[in-house]
Amino acid sequence: MRSERKFPSGGSGQGVGARLPRKEDDRLMRGRGQFVADIRVVGLQDVAFVRSPLAHARIRGIDVPERYRGNVFTAADISGVSPIRAISALPGFKISEQPMLASGKVRQVGELVAMCVAPTRAEAEDIAASVTLDLEELPAVYDMLKARDPGSALVHEHWGDNVFLETNYEVDISAALDAPIKVTREISTARQCMSPLEGRGVVASFDGRLDQLTLHSAAQMPHITRSGLAECLGMEEGRIRVISPDVGGGFGHKGILLPEEVCLSWLTMRCGHPVRWIEDRREHLVASSNCREHHYRITVYADRDGTLRGIDCEATVDSGAYSSYPFSACLEAAQVASILPGPYRMPAYRCRTFSVATNKCPILPYRGVARTGVCFALELMLDLVAAETGLEPGEVRLRNLVRPEQMPFDNITRKHFDSGDYPQAMRRALAAVDVAAVRAKQSQGEADGRRIGVGVSIYCEQAAHGTSVYAGWGIPMVPGHEQASARLTPDGGLELRVGVHSHGQGMETTLAQVAHEMLGIDVAKVRIILGDTAMTPYSTGTWGSRSMVMAGGAVAAACRELGERARRIGAKLLQHDPASVVLQNGEVRGVNGSVSLQAIAHTWYRRPQDLPADVDPGGLEVTQGYKPVRDSGTFSYAAHAAVVAVDPDVGEIEILDYVIVEDGGVLVNPMVVDGQIYGGLAQGIGTALYEEMPFDTSGQPLATTLADYLLPGATEVPTARLDHMETPSPYTQFGVKGIGEGGAIAPPAAIANAVNDALRPLGVEMMQSPITPRRVVEAVLAARAAERNAA
């Protein structure tokens, strides 16, 4: 179904569009990857932290046994280090100050209070266990809705309330109020932990000769980490080198400056030896960063034929205690307001959002960012519109989706949808799951007492959005031109340096494919260098599904210029007029012959005596910057459809069929994209059915091990059927779009809609993720009781 695109690499099978096995897998699959925890440095000592056991408390004292005084450091030992301040210039945003080690007050369970250093982690944990905290417990702010009540306890007293930011957006909501159909609900998504295979980890050391702090950290954005560290430590950026080696999954969890990074940087300079901290799974679950906790009070207005008249919403996001650097605590909620209308047309819209501070871990943008919650809320509501109108849910979507002839389309929140055929994606998904066959099956009932349901959802996802979008946020990180460096080596290989990072995305392969497309160099001879501030051009890093669009574009730009320089040298060597030669398949060709890039490189570096005196002195090393023609973002999109079987008495849900119809523009490596989608789907299923970090009323996180915090495994993820459409973006190099996050956006909505479709005849409606067995049975019993009472 994919159109065969023609790029200069022609039939080499290595360029843009090739399903090339991942180069990095040779290393990673053989266990030769090197992650932070694999790094060995002479003199290395381990750090364990004393963390707050309480969500909200005043620190009255910290008692360190005499024998460990030299191993334990608290806030009292530190001076000259600034707290982490992740600001936003949005009007009314309140700034939090996250200290490196708590002093005065702790504001979340797991907050760092003291660091303990010892030759091994086990010994460091023994020391940590010997430290006694004298805490005066304060009432915890554990519920984001109650946190706005007058008289609520305050996370940051000087704010006067618990609201990081309130935003209001409205387009003519009064025009919708006379709509014949009006559906109002409360919808919520649970707080989650991002759970990459590899947690966070830091090895810090100081090089006296270079007068430089070296921080190995599992980080998605090493350059941003360096800037943040420099600000906190009051050091010049040049005195800090951040190296992010192989990284085992990021998803947003590794996109922030950690207080642990500040701590270990300070500690290695204080102690004079390298120090290490490796996040364990309990720290990840209870102390680190969370995501996804949204609440919506939402009303959808529609006509009887299913046409959307407007949406009115109040959305609240539990931002946790602190604003994480560089994303501010308001990113998630404020984004809700701009993306809630989804891929649909509507004439009226109002959204009020609150980013609320609570005594919990900071919330971070997790794969899909606000979109997963938004898609859940909106798509569940559209199914209710379908139920009210008697239309098939798919039909309601088809009536309201932006149509292909309207592209490019500016929606009601002024998002600029670049290209695509949203209705076709929906139609293909509906056909693939065969809705009519499901309806026929439903009418017969299941022999085992289970109930079958089908659900759909669709989204469009802004990716690789740049300066014009982020400048307005006024956060510490605004992406500009993305840069890449390309260097031809003396033997004709290619080194590419990029400031983004790869933590599962396969960029060592896909960026090599881009270079091959431009220069014809065998991908085996292309090395991608990333994850090191000393080796790569500055970049805001890998986030927002931006790397293929931005770094891919930058690599293409750098290779284009490099090719041009090589072509001019080649023309000299061929004694041709430069205008008469072309670069093709790794050679400069003229009418009388050709010269390979390898020969050109060899001549430039090793036999300069063969070059004419008037050769261009620019050389074979190029750094170029890149921005798309328009930097308002690419919009990939996908329709998801799920068929489920639900046991109403036990609450078990089985996914019988799952279909994804996806359009990511031109796919550089469709196999890598398939992998991204499958991985995203697994996380989406986690959101839909399994993952939840509950808190009690004292702010204690209750899922402290992976026996309590359930992640989907191989047995929980069905074999999904993928169908690709390929509508190029008109604005980007090759027409690529960002696709990294999409897989995780739509599954909770599609699955919840399928469950609700199955249970609707029982009078059951699930409006909260995850849909657990207990929640299903609770709703079924409540509906049965209501029916009995009515009878």
Next chain:
Amino acid sequence: MKPAPFFYERPRDLNAALAMLAANGSAKIIAGGQSLGPMLNLRLVQPELVVDISGLADLKRAEICGDELVLGALVTHADIEDGRTPDVTCGAMRGVAANIAYRAVRNRGTIGGSLSHADPAADWVSALAALGARLTLRSLAGARTLAIEAFVVGALESALQAGEIVEAIHVPARAGSAHWGYAKSCRKTGEFAHAIGAVLVDPAAATARIVIGAIDTPPIVVTDAGELFGGRVAADYKQRFDARVADILLVKAGIGDAVQRHIHVSVLKRAVHEAAA
């Protein structure tokens, strides 16, 4: 997540192990380590001494003695799953073993360790109660035998006394006319069950044992389960299964939450249906 310091011994004979346990009241026994390992790492237990019994050959035997199967405490779930042990349950134990947690856990986890840990959500605690199994407990003072339902006295609480160890499990032969049903509901494959139903029904003998497990207390074991089938056990027991009686049993066990009770009763019903299938 590293354990607090502890001493470690790996004795070669049972008496030496029993002597170590007698000498150190806070000692913990490790066999497969599938529960104790994480508990040590989380510092939920901080024993002075860990006695590794994996070297005790006596505890690895598996043989049929008379009309019962005797399994040493160190028999692994995988031993049973793979048929390396004799069977007197017509495959019932093999089926239970094959669905315990994950294969990696089954490779190392032992039947004696699982029972000693006394987690109400563990499969053997419920399945062996339904099968009418007994345990031999041994200490330096001698041995005693307990029915499983008398052994598990609370959540993570067994009748083991200081210095005592689970030595063997005795499983009675299942009658040829007896029907077996075992059902559990887990949030995901391999996770601890949140509801378990186990039934051994012999319509020919008009007897039935039923177990409702994975509750916050020891499993509910009804050794004479006629009341769940309208007062008598006969060939039509599937039709006669009375969910209300099961619900009352759960109420009596202190399960106040109607949703939880409904799930338990529904899972028990599945086990009954499986037995009758």
